[in-house]
Amino acid sequence: MKGYTWRLVLVLGVLLAAVICVVPTFRPEVWPHKQINLGLDLQGGMHLALEVETEKAVESRIESIRGELRSLLREARIRHGQLRAAGNAGLSLRLLNPEDREKFADLVEEEFAEVEVRSTSTREGELYAEIGLTKKRVTEIREQAVKQAVETIRNRIDQFGVNEPDIRVQGQRRILIQLPGIEDTRRAKELIGRTAQLEFKLIDEEHSLQKAMDGQPPPGSEILYESREATGGRRQAYLVRKRALLTGAYLEDARVQIGQQFNQPYVTIDFDRKGARIFARVTEENVNKRLAIVLDNNVYSAPVIQEKIPGGKARITGQFDMQEAHDLAIVLRAGALPAPVKIIEERTVGPSLGHDSIRMGFISMAVGGALVILFMVLYYQLAGLIADLALGLNIVLIAAGLAAFGATLTLPGIAGIILTIGMAVDANVIIFERVREERRLGKTPGSAINAGFDRAAVAVLDANVTTLIAALVLYQFGTGPVKGFAVTLSLGVLASLFTALFVCRLIFDYLYSVRRMKTLSI
Amino acid sequence: MEFIKPGVNINFIGRRYLGYGISAFMIVLSILTLVIMGGPKYGIDFVGGTVIQVKFEKDVSIAAIKSGLAEIDLGGSAVQRFGEPEDNEYLVRTDKSVATGEDFSSQVSRAVSSATGTDAEIRRVEMVGPQVGQTLREKALFALFYALLFITIYISGRFEMKWMVSAVTAGALIGAVYLFSLFNMSIPILILVALLVSLVLFWQLHLRYAMGAIIALIHDVTITVGVFTLTGKEFSLPIVAALLTIIGYSLNDTIIVFDRIRENLRRYTRRGLEENINRSINETLSRTILTSATTLIVLLCLFFLGGDIIHDFAFALIVGVLIGTYSSVFVASPTLVIMEGAGIPTGQSPQAEPNG
Numbered sequence: 105m106k107g108y109t110w111r112l113v114l115v116l117g118v119l120l121a122a123v124i125c126v127v128p129t130f131r132p133e134v135w136p137h138k139q140i141n142l143g144l145d146l147q148g149g150m151h152l153a154l155e156v157e158t159e160k161a162v163e164s165r166i167e168s169i170r171g172e173l174r175s176l177l178r179e180a181r182i183r184h185g186q187l188r189a190a191g192n193a194g195l196s197l198r199l200l201n202p203e204d205r206e207k208f209a210d211l212v213e214e215e216f217a218e219v220e221v222r223s224t225s226t227r228e229g230e231l232y233a234e235i236g237l238t239k240k241r242v243t244e245i246r247e248q249a250v251k252q253a254v255e256t257i258r259n260r261i262d263q264f265g266v267n268e269p270d271i272r273v274q275g276q277r278r279i280l281i282q283l284p285g286i287e288d289t290r291r292a293k294e295l296i297g298r299t300a301q302l303e304f305k306l307i308d309e310e311h312s313l314q315k316a317m318d319g320q321p322p323p324g325s326e327i328l329y330e331s332r333e334a335t336g337g338r339r340q341a342y343l344v345r346k347r348a349l350l351t352g353a354y355l356e357d358a359r360v361q362i363g364q365q366f367n368q369p370y371v372t373i374d375f376d377r378k379g380a381r382i383f384a385r386v387t388e389e390n391v392n393k394r395l396a397i398v399l400d401n402n403v404y405s406a407p408v409i410q411e412k413i414p415g416g417k418a419r420i421t422g423q424f425d426m427q428e429a430h431d432l433a434i435v436l437r438a439g440a441l442p443a444p445v446k447i448i449e450e451r452t453v454g455p456s457l458g459h460d461s462i463r464m465g466f467i468s469m470a471v472g473g474a475l476v477i478l479f480m481v482l483y484y485q486l487a488g489l490i491a492d493l494a495l496g497l498n499i500v501l502i503a504a505g506l507a508a509f510g511a512t513l514t515l516p517g518i519a520g521i522i523l524t525i526g527m528a529v530d531a532n533v534i535i536f537e538r539v540r541e542e543r544r545l546g547k548t549p550g551s552a553i554n555a556g557f558d559r560a561a562v563a564v565l566d567a568n569v570t571t572l573i574a575a576l577v578l579y580q581f582g583t584g585p586v587k588g589f590a591v592t593l594s595l596g597v598l599a600s601l602f603t604a605l606f607v608c609r610l611i612f613d614y615l616y617s618v619r620r621m622k623t624l625s626i
Numbered sequence: 627m628e629f630i631k632p633g634v635n636i637n638f639i640g641r642r643y644l645g646y647g648i649s650a651f652m653i654v655l656s657i658l659t660l661v662i663m664g665g666p667k668y669g670i671d672f673v674g675g676t677v678i679q680v681k682f683e684k685d686v687s688i689a690a691i692k693s694g695l696a697e698i699d700l701g702g703s704a705v706q707r708f709g710e711p712e713d714n715e716y717l718v719r720t721d722k723s724v725a726t727g728e729d730f731s732s733q734v735s736r737a738v739s740s741a742t743g744t745d746a747e748i749r750r751v752e753m754v755g756p757q758v759g760q761t762l763r764e765k766a767l768f769a770l771f772y773a774l775l776f777i778t779i780y781i782s783g784r785f786e787m788k789w790m791v792s793a794v795t796a797g798a799l800i801g802a803v804y805l806f807s808l809f810n811m812s813i814p815i816l817i818l819v820a821l822l823v824s825l826v827l828f829w830q831l832h833l834r835y836a837m838g839a840i841i842a843l844i845h846d847v848t849i850t851v852g853v854f855t856l857t858g859k860e861f862s863l864p865i866v867a868a869l870l871t872i873i874g875y876s877l878n879d880t881i882i883v884f885d886r887i888r889e890n891l892r893r894y895t896r897r898g899l900e901e902n903i904n905r906s907i908n909e910t911l912s913r914t915i916l917t918s919a920t921t922l923i924v925l926l927c928l929f930f931l932g933g934d935i936i937h938d939f940a941f942a943l944i945v946g947v948l949i950g951t952y953s954s955v956f957v958a959s960p961t962l963v964i965m966e967g968a969g970i971p972t973g974q975s976p977q978a979e980p981n982g
Contacts, residue, residue, distance in 0.1 A: 145935075153758060289751075290732055448723075448755035452731070457679070457749040464933035472927035476920050483627045483916075516864050519928055519936050523943065526924035527875070530917040534882060537913040544632055563885045566784060567878035573776045574874030578867055581769035583762070586867045593871065 108618065111610050118602070119497065122504035129507055140506045142284075143514030145585050146462050148455030149284040150292065154253075154445040156277045161249035161443035162193050162242055169216060169237075170195055171347065180211055194222060194236030202231040249442040250277055257281065259438035260295050264431075279445070289452050291431065299400050299444045300435040302352030302373075304386070304418075306345045307394035307406055313343040331402035332423050342403050344396050349386045351440075354379025358436035360429045361419070369429035370421040373436060380416025388412035399432075451584070465518035473499075473525050480529055484536050486625035490611050491532035494603035498528045501599035502592060514588030524596025531568070531604030535560040536626055549624035550616045557609050564605060572597045630912040638955055639904040639963060645956030649845060652949075656852020666855050669862035672763045674756035675721045678734055679749045682714040686742040691716060694741025698733055709934045715749070723755045766866040767813040771820060773870050775799060777877065778824050778840055785835035785884060795827050829965075835884050838961035839877060842953040846876045850946045859938050868942035875921070876950025879914045880958040886910050887959065899966050903959050911955075918951040 128137040144151050170187050173195070177184055185198035199208060208231075209221055218241040222234045237245070250273055257279065261269045270282040286292050308325040321327055321343065330340040356376040362369050375383055387395070387409050396406040397420055404422045424432065477495065480488035502521055506513055539556030547555060572594060579590035615621045638645075660666065670677055680691075688705050695703050695718065703720040718734065731751045739746045754762070778799070783792030802823045803816055811819070821844060828837040847869060854865070886906040894902060907914075922944065929940035 153755075155755075155757070446755075447753075449758045450751060450753040452748075452751040454747070454749045456747075461933055461935060464931060465936075468924075468927045468931040471931060472924035475923050475927065479920065479923065515936060516867060516939065519932065519939060522924050522928050522932075523871070523921070526921035527917075529920045530878065533916045533920065534913050537910075537916070541632075541909070563882055566881045566885070569780060569784075570777050570877040570881070571871070571874035573780060574773045574870045577769050577773040577776065578870045581765045581772070582867065583765070583863070586863045589864070589867050 108610075108613060111606070111613075115607055115610055118501070122497075122500050125504035125507045126500060129503070138507055138510055140503065141510065141512040142458075142462075143512045143517065143585055143588055144282060144284060144451070144458075145453050145515045146458045146465075146513065146518075147284055148453050148458040149282065150286050150289050151449070151451040151584065152281040152283075152293070152296065152447055153274070153449035154257075154279040154281065154296070155448045156250050156253050156279065156441075157444045157446065158246035158249045158277050159443075162237065162245050164443075165245055166193055166195065166237065169219060172215070173212075176211060176215055177208075180207065182208055182211070190234050190236065192236060193242050194234055196232070196234045199231040199233060202226050202229065205231055205233075208233065246277070250279065252442045253445060254279055256439050256441055257296055260434055261292075263434045263438060264292065264295055266292075278448070285455065287455070291427070293447065293450075295431055295435060297445055297447055298435050299441045300352065300438075301400055301440045302355065302436060303348035303398045304350040304383075305348050305396050305398055306390060307396055308343045308345050309393065311343060313341060316343050317341060328396070328398060328401055328403050331399070331404050340403075342396055342406060344398065344403070348398075349395075350375075350379065350382050352436060353440070354382065355436060355439075356416075358433040360426070360433050363421075368421070369424055369426050370419050371424075371429055371433050371436065372417060372419045375416035375418075377416075380414070383416050383418070384412055384414045461515045462518075465515060465522075469518065469522050469525070472522050476525055476529055480532070484532075484626055487532075487536050487539075487612075490608055491529055491536070491604075493611070494532065494608050495525065495528055497607060498524070498596070498599045498603045501602070502595045505595040505599070506591070509591075511591045512588055513592070514585035516585045517588030517592045520589040520592030520596060524593065524600065527571070528596065528600035528603065531564045531600055532608060534564055534567070535604065535608070539624075539626055543624065543626070549622070552624065553612050553616055557605070557612075561605055565601065568597050568601055628912070630915065634911060635905070635908050636911075637904060638907050639900045639960065642956065642960040642963065645960060649953070649957055652849045652852070653845065655856070656848050659852050659856045663855055666851060666861045667858065668763075669860035669865075670719070670723075670752060670754045670759070671862045672759050672766070673721075674723045674754050674759035675719065676723055676730065676751070676753045678718045678731060678751050679708060680716050680718060680735070680738060681747045681749050682716070682742065682744045684744055685711075685714050686716075686744050688716070690742040691718070691738050694738040695734070697741070698737045700734070700737075723753050762863060764813060766863065767817065769866065769870060770873075771803075771813065771817050773873050774817070774843070775820065777843070777873060778836070781839045781877070782828065782831075782833050782836040785839070786833050791831055791833065795824065795831070795833075798827055799823055832965075834962050834965045835888075837965060838884070838958040839880050841961050842880055842950075842958040843873055843877065845953050845957050846872055846946060846949045849949050850942060853945050854942060857941075859941065862938070864936075864939040865942050868939050868946065871943060872946030872950060876946060876953065878917065879951055879954035882913060882917075883907055883910050883954055883959055887962070900963055903962060907955055907959055914951060914954060918947055921947055 124135075127135050129139040132139065166189065170189070174187060182204045183200040185200065187195050187197045190196040199205065205224065212219055212221055212235055218237055219235050220238050222236050224231060224233045226232070254271055254273060258269075258271050261271070261281075261283070266283050266286055268284060270280075272280050274280050281296065283292060308322070311322045311325060313327075316322065316325065316327055324346055325343050326346050328342050328344045330342070333339050354375045355373055356379070357374040359372050360369055361372050391409050391411060394406045394408050397404045397418070399420070404420050420432070473495075477492045480491045482488070484491065499521065502524065505511070535556055538560040539552050542552035542555045543549070575590050575594040575597065579587060579594065582590050616624075688707070691705050692701065692703070695701060695705070700718075700720055700722070703718050706717050708715040708717045730753070731748045735746050735748050775796075779792055779796045782795050783789045786792075799820055803820050806816055806819050821840070824840055825837070827833070828840065850869065850872060854861070859865075883906060886909055887903055890897075890902045890906050891899070897905070925940055925944045925947065928936060929944060932940060
């Protein structure tokens with residue numbers, strides 16, 4: 105009886121709040137608000153984990169420092185041997201004249217804030233130096249690569265058109281991507297995984313391709329292959345200068361066009377002003393030479409430059425179909441990934457399987473729930489009915505909790521709700537058995553109920569705390585679907601504590617203290 | 627309705643050696659199974675690989691599927707029927723985890739369609755790279771470890787009403803595990819160390835109830851893992867979730883019985899310990915059985931109606947709940963008797979309230 109009114113108000117308040125939280129999920133037209141999210145295993149879709157090869161981003165930074173340093177050394181007239189890549193994001197070189205030591209150190213310090221001189225030593229009248237990126241800078245480059253990769257991938261996915269994609273960084277170099285409802289997983293993976301590094305490079309026409317293919321390519325050049333297979337299934341090889349004259353970094357737009365002659369789609373690209381300027385200069389300086397258009401180390405075409413091209417426009421041709429051309433335009437517009445990515449985990453569930461899982465999950469929930477409800481009524485009669493009411497409220501509370509916390513319902517999550525149905529009545533069983541015991545001691549219904557609830561409460565609490573601990577640990581360490589289980593289990597344990605200890609108690613108090621019922625049906 | 631009449635008095639404690647025998651048999655069998663099979667059978671979540679669920683329009687033979695897979699160098703894949711026979715669904719499993727670009731699932735779809743002459747629908751693909759498998763394995767083991775740690779701390783604090791002692795236990799546990807982790811011990815060994823340290827601590831600190839509970843826990847998890855390995859089922863992330871749930875849930879019954887033992891020891895000081903324990907088990911027997919029964923009802927529904935994806939998960943929970951119920955009567959409570967026999971009295975704790 106004590107505090108009966110405020111307890112009633114509290115329970116009604118909780119019930120009202122729960123219903124408000126649940127309404128948008130089942131009747132969005134009544135009140136569109138946060139709905140219960142379905143996990144990918146229920147609605148179908150693709151989960152990907154990517155690993156960004158951040159060391160490649162560091163390598164390419166070193167590579168460009170090597171290029172810059174070479175021309176700076178030449179300008180400063182410091183005679184030197186070849187610049188070689190040393191381990192650990194470093195470069196090693198040999199200065200022919202040891203007196204250049206100071207000059208060299210000053211130059212490095214002035215021009216490259218991110219580079220430190222790691223060691224110098226003099227041997228046989230020559231100075232050996234090793235320089236490299238600072239540790240701090242390497243970390244920065246790695247972090248930036250991941251950040252930038254996430255941005256780029258988000259751009260691509262947005263243009264591809266996926267409802268509510270979820271893209272996030274995990275750990276130091278992994279990216280998790282959830283694409284709900286996606287059907288063409290092959291296309292999505294290609295779109296996401298492609299580096300899309302667009303480069304314009306001169307063909308090395310001074311050296312023989314055949315010689316390069318037999319042995320070592322000349323320094324500064326490399327062999328690249330054409331993107332499409334020629335007749336006979338072989339791909340044409342090119343000897344290409346390693347240095348890119350222009351890259352996709354200056355790209356402003358990319359669009360699909362259809363060729364007049366053969367109805368063949370191709371992609372036109374527009375450079376920004378700086379890019380257009382570079383492109384005009386490059387084409388002007390290299391008239392009559394062949395310029396290869398290279399995408400991810402595949403040569404798309406290598407036309408001969410007829411004349412200076414102002415205006416900053418170029419086209420990429422190849423044997424694309426419409427969709428491939430469209431996707432290529434998307435990745436070019438969204439920009440290149442700063443480093444290649446690797447798919448290290450994929451979980452795809454087809455929409456039909458998701459529907460089946462939901463159906464079977466709910467069937468088991470309905471049958472299991474019905475059996476438990478029936479059992480409680482048969483075994484405990486009126487008290488059982490009250491427990492069943494509490495059970496119904498319990499499920500509403502779990503649903504409300506899912507909606508309110510924006511949690512995701514997964515297949516193991518449904519299993520968690522089903523498990524909760526079985527476990528929620530445990531608390532009632534423990535209390536009712538205690539009440540029965542008290543009755544056998546000859547107590548009146550009212551005092552038996554009070555004693556039963558009071559004495560059983562702590563045991564119920566203890567029993568549930570251990571389950572809650574397990575669920576919380578699982579939430580902390582679990583991923584994806586398993587996390588969904590941890591969520592519903594935790595919510596279920598908390599809800600059943602509330603319904604069993606508070607709501608049921610309230611109903612019993614109403615019946616035996618307010619209405620002063622004389623018989624106890626338990 | 628009453629399944630178990632009040633005043634029932636089965637002599638559980640008197641027959642405890644039977645319980646020891648059964649438990650010892652099951653544990654030895656579990657450990658033997660694990661040793662012979664070389665540890666549990668890990669699913670792709672933990673070792674990496676690819677699982678593809680394919681649905682065919684009509685019935686096809688596994689041999690035909692395998693011949694199709696052989697053409698794309700996947701002849702070594704395991705193919706098994708999945709779900710009901712009329713579903714025509716198969717699981718293809720390989721150790722390979724394929725990198726970017728190569729479109730594995732459509733390759734498989736084409737290969738098996740042409741080999742069987744039936745349209746194949748890829749319903750599910752799970753590819754886990756070896757690095758991810760490693761991460762998930764560590765996460766799963768850490769989860770088990772922390773669940774055991776926190777529950778141990780809670781039990782030793784709550785049951786004995788000695789939170790100071792519990793804090794000491796926690797500190798010692800964390801210290802021991804930290805010490806061993808310095809030697810780069812693998813996580814399973816760390817878990818073993820943690821368990822051994824808790825057992826020794828509980829014995830030394832005379833934490834009888836905590837001792838009973840943790841022994842029952844080890845018992846339940848070991849046997850569940852053993853049954854799982856014996857039936858050739860694979861360990862995946864959901865199964866680890868099931869194990870954690872068992873760790874939490876199987877204690878429920880134990881807690882109820884222990885609460886009653888504590889209450890009775892205080893009330894009936896003239897009864898012997900064994901009698902008090904036996905009475906307590908009998909008095910709480912109906913709730914021990916009923917609570918497990920309601921949980922088993924829903925788990926059986928999940929097992930039979932929930933579909934194949936959730937099948938093993940439900941199975942693990944069913945085994946765990948059954949073993950957990952058994953152990954609260956035949957393992958946890960007799961431990962108190964054993965400790966009393968070893969000169970560690972299961973006296974009353976003066977601060978404790980009567981519960982349960």
